[in-house]
Amino acid sequence: MLSRVADSIYWMSRYIERAENVARFIDVTLHMIPDMPAGSIPQWQPLIDTTGDAPRFKEKYGVATPEAVIQFLTCDAEYPNSIRSCLKAARENARSVREVISSEMWERINRFYLIVESPTFDEYCQRDPQDLFAMVKMTSHEFFGVTDATMTHNEGWHFGRLGQLLERADKTSRILDVKYFLLLPTAADVGTTMDDIQWAAVLRSASAFEMYRKRYGRMEPERIVEFLLLDREFPRAIQWCLMTARQSLHAISGTPTDMFRTPLEQWLGQVCSELAYADVDEIIGSGLHEYLDNLQTRINQIGGGIRDTFFANKEPGGRPPGKVAAHA
Amino acid sequence: MRFADYDAGPFFDEMFERGNLPRPDARALAAFIDSLPPGELAQRQTAAERALLHMGITFNVYGDGAGTERIFPFDLVPRIVSAAEWTVIERGLKQRIRALNQFIDDLYHRQQIVKDGVFPLELLTSATSYRQACAGMTPPRGIWCHITGTDLVRDASGQVYVLEDNLRCPSGVSYVLQNRQVIKRTFPQLFASSRIRPVDDYPGRLRDMLEHLGPADTGQPRVVVLTPGPYNSAYFEHSFLAQQMGVELVEGRDLLVADGFVWMRTTKGNQKVDVIYRRLDDDFLDPTVFRKDSMLGVPGLFEVYKNGHVALANAPGTGIADDKAVYRYVPEIIKYYLGEDIVLPNVPTFLCDDPTERQHVLSNLKDLVVKATNESGGYGMLIGPRSSAAEREEFARRIQASPRNYIAQPTLSLSRVPTIIDGRFEGRHVDLRPYILYGEEIFVMPGGLTRVALREGSLVVNSSQGGGSKDTWVLATDDAAAAAPPPAAVARVAMSQSQGQG
Numbered sequence: 001m002l003s004r005v006a007d008s009i010y011w012m013s014r015y016i017e018r019a020e021n022v023a024r025f026i027d028v029t030l031h032m033i034p035d036m037p038a039g040s041i042p043q044w045q046p047l048i049d050t051t052g053d054a055p056r057f058k059e060k061y062g063v064a065t066p067e068a069v070i071q072f073l074t075c076d077a078e079y080p081n082s083i084r085s086c087l088k089a090a091r092e093n094a095r096s097v098r099e100v101i102s103s104e105m106w107e108r109i110n111r112f113y114l115i116v117e118s119p120t121f122d123e124y125c126q127r128d129p130q131d132l133f134a135m136v137k138m139t140s141h142e143f144f145g146v147t148d149a150t151m152t153h154n155e156g157w158h159f160g161r162l163g164q165l166l167e168r169a170d171k172t173s174r175i176l177d178v179k180y181f182l183l184l185p186t187a188a189d190v191g192t193t194m195d196d197i198q199w200a201a202v203l204r205s206a207s208a209f210e211m212y213r214k215r216y217g218r219m220e221p222e223r224i225v226e227f228l229l230l231d232r233e234f235p236r237a238i239q240w241c242l243m244t245a246r247q248s249l250h251a252i253s254g255t256p257t258d259m260f261r262t263p264l265e266q267w268l269g270q271v272c273s274e275l276a277y278a279d280v281d282e283i284i285g286s287g288l289h290e291y292l293d294n295l296q297t298r299i300n301q302i303g304g305g306i307r308d309t310f311f312a313n314k315e316p317g318g319r320p321p322g323k324v325a326a327h328a
Numbered sequence: 329m330r331f332a333d334y335d336a337g338p339f340f341d342e343m344f345e346r347g348n349l350p351r352p353d354a355r356a357l358a359a360f361i362d363s364l365p366p367g368e369l370a371q372r373q374t375a376a377e378r379a380l381l382h383m384g385i386t387f388n389v390y391g392d393g394a395g396t397e398r399i400f401p402f403d404l405v406p407r408i409v410s411a412a413e414w415t416v417i418e419r420g421l422k423q424r425i426r427a428l429n430q431f432i433d434d435l436y437h438r439q440q441i442v443k444d445g446v447f448p449l450e451l452l453t454s455a456t457s458y459r460q461a462c463a464g465m466t467p468p469r470g471i472w473c474h475i476t477g478t479d480l481v482r483d484a485s486g487q488v489y490v491l492e493d494n495l496r497c498p499s500g501v502s503y504v505l506q507n508r509q510v511i512k513r514t515f516p517q518l519f520a521s522s523r524i525r526p527v528d529d530y531p532g533r534l535r536d537m538l539e540h541l542g543p544a545d546t547g548q549p550r551v552v553v554l555t556p557g558p559y560n561s562a563y564f565e566h567s568f569l570a571q572q573m574g575v576e577l578v579e580g581r582d583l584l585v586a587d588g589f590v591w592m593r594t595t596k597g598n599q600k601v602d603v604i605y606r607r608l609d610d611d612f613l614d615p616t617v618f619r620k621d622s623m624l625g626v627p628g629l630f631e632v633y634k635n636g637h638v639a640l641a642n643a644p645g646t647g648i649a650d651d652k653a654v655y656r657y658v659p660e661i662i663k664y665y666l667g668e669d670i671v672l673p674n675v676p677t678f679l680c681d682d683p684t685e686r687q688h689v690l691s692n693l694k695d696l697v698v699k700a701t702n703e704s705g706g707y708g709m710l711i712g713p714r715s716s717a718a719e720r721e722e723f724a725r726r727i728q729a730s731p732r733n734y735i736a737q738p739t740l741s742l743s744r745v746p747t748i749i750d751g752r753f754e755g756r757h758v759d760l761r762p763y764i765l766y767g768e769e770i771f772v773m774p775g776g777l778t779r780v781a782l783r784e785g786s787l788v789v790n791s792s793q794g795g796g797s798k799d800t801w802v803l804a805t806d807d808a809a810a811a812a813p814p815p816a817a818v819a820r821v822a823m824s825q826s827q828g829q830g
Binding site: 106110159 | 381382384557563567578582
């Protein structure tokens with residue numbers, strides 16, 4: 001398939017998944033507020049920290065008030081990771097490949113885009129953010145559901161899934177990182193002062209609360225970290241995301257799954273193996289934040305590898321037709 | 329909404345005869361619309377427009393800020409063409425395309441028609457759309473104009489004329505196909521009972537025609553559609569046609585020239601391309617041959633084409649037959665190459681290049697339509713009866729400065745079709761653009777794009793100038809509509825059901 005088309009499908013999926021996760025971040029904070037003890041101050045700054053774009057926020061808005069945070073993360077047309085910008089970027093990408101994706105996929109994105117670009121959108125974000133976030137999440141689910149049900153599971157579909165799952169792995173790690181950082185200043189506090197309600201909110205922001213309950217029952221921070229980081233069956237757990245992304249990568253390249261032929265396949269395989277043999281107590285003992293930081297860096301590296309391997313075919317002479325790139 | 333209040337006016341109305349009587353072929357349609365409960369038609373109109381918006385069936389408006397998209401307004405009342413009339417139109421279009429193709433081929437070879445004094449040399453040497461680079465070339469299968477959209481109009485007398493030939497990159501066919509889908513959903517019962525000739529096979533025929541241009545030695549040629557990109561006004565159509573044909577939609581940056589062939593960059597290395605349906609003007613195709621500043625084309629493409637290693641549709645250089653001064657000579661061209669009289673007449677045309685005709689044009693600007701010879705899309709046009717004195721002075725200046733660039737025609741009183749305007753039927757002027765494919769044989773799509781000037785009294789139907797569109801129903805002849813045999817009875821396997829429930 002055309003490199004440009006693969007690139008667009010990959011980013012279309014990433015941006016939809018990103019919009020969904022931004023909605024999840026904000027939604028969880030909104031849910032925590034009514035349950036907080038009287039006199040405590042709602043925490044909006046961690047949301048901004050989660051994005052990695054705190055300096056940018058501070059410069060434009062200053063203090064993290066609820067209105068400012070919601071404006072920044074949902075409607076701000078200048079901020080490239082706001083829900084509005086994500087939808088716009090997803091739609092631009094979809095528009096450039098609409099002959100490759102199914103009409104149903106295109107229509108799902110386009111209808112949502114028309115809402116986001118309507119003149120009343122800003123007002124709607126402030127008036128009923130929870131309704132908006134529910135809609136963003138549902139649109140994303142519908143989009144990926146329609147994708148699975150109407151698009152041939154060919155190379156293009158695998159590029160979409162690769163983008164979606166790398167994005168989701170990254171965002172789950174950020175949810176875990178900031179919340180853990182906020183709620184557990186030191187490792188010694190583990191299991192002592194935890195507020196079940198706040199941990200439940202963390203799980204809910206990854207749609208993981210119900211599934212966690214079925215798996216472990218009691219609210220225990222180590223088990224929650226284990227569930228979101230290392231579970232092999234829960235579809236928002238980082239391990240599941242990366243394992244499944246790896247299947248798509250190998251389906252695209254044709255490399256047998258127990259081998260690697262490119263640095264990209266090597267990197268993703270190594271991360272998956274490490275997660276498969278990881279122990280959650282060791283991770284927490286040596287610093288969850290450092291562990292997640294490292295994980296995010298490696299996910300970014302894998303994203304760069306995808307670009308270099310598949311999208312950036314720029315040599316004027318071109319590679320010999322039909323020959324698969326073999327670097328390793 | 330009722331047709332009882334409809335006023336066909338002093339025009340030729342495509343649906344009604346004098347005295348507000350539906351034409352025989354339109355009776356079922358008129359009766360059906362009149363039978364709808366009040367408000368129903370308006371509701372279906374709104375639903376149809378919303379569907380077009382959600383499906384993103386839009387065009388981009390130039391000079392209106394980047395990325396402004398609008399739907400092409402669609403009117404539910406179709407335009408009906410009788411079987412007998414269509415037979416003449418089809419014959420006329422095939423004749424015209426066959427002759428024009430020979431004309432183009434001649435101009436790039438011996439120029440016999442000029443030597444024989446039938447077509448003036450000055451018009452050829454002054455034509456900006458003549459491509460010197462194509463001289464001596466014979467495109468694959470000898471075909472230059474693979475895809476043509478010819479604009480037809482009807483005047484007050486009922487006569488159908490050819491108004492314009494569009495042989496470069498005619499657009500609009502995607503709207504024909506989408507309009508038909510919307511109409512089928514909107515009037516399913518009516519559609520099923522009428523004998524309307526299908527248009528849905530166009531993408532399949534387009535693909536067959538393009539594959540026909542591929543090299544004989546490869547199995548299945550690789551066909552691509554080349555688009556200038558998502559910001560082009562017709563991008564929706566490019567992507568729709570690629571999708572419907574099941575071929576890749578490429579931009580210039582997806583292609584490269586190496587080892588004498590054209591390749592596209594894919595995730596698995598480069599793959600050879602055999603046939604390019606290019607929706608890009610000649611000027612932008614190849615910066616090494618045509619416009620140097622083109623960022624949209626593919627450097628080296630023309631050389632590969634000249635060596636016969638890739639086919640381009642339409643062939644570069646075809647635009648010469650699109651020149652509005654050439655149009656004036658089409659009756660002579662048909663006579664010269666085919667020895668036949670023209671079937672579908674031209675609109676009488678004055679060449680401003682000719683001193684006598686120019687004088688006539690300049691003294692009658694108020695009654696004439698003046699067109700630039702190399703413009704399309706309704707740009708660079710003066711409609712005399714609707715113009716101001718200042719506009720006429722401006723055009724008189726332009727004509728005197730560069731007479732070769734202008735032609736003039738009498739202002740035709742275009743036919744009208746009832747159109748839904750503010751909850752009632754009003755007559756609006758229309759034209760018709762059928763699409764013609766020239767492959768192994770010449771195929772004329774039964775129907776085409778009926779464009780309608782939505783502004784009251786307006787004669788300009790272009791989408792960029794406030795035009796909309798309608799579905800076009802070409803009716804089948806009785807023998808063509810012979811009932812298909814009923815499906816044979818076959819045993820069916822029942823669906824499995826859950827056990828132990830209910």
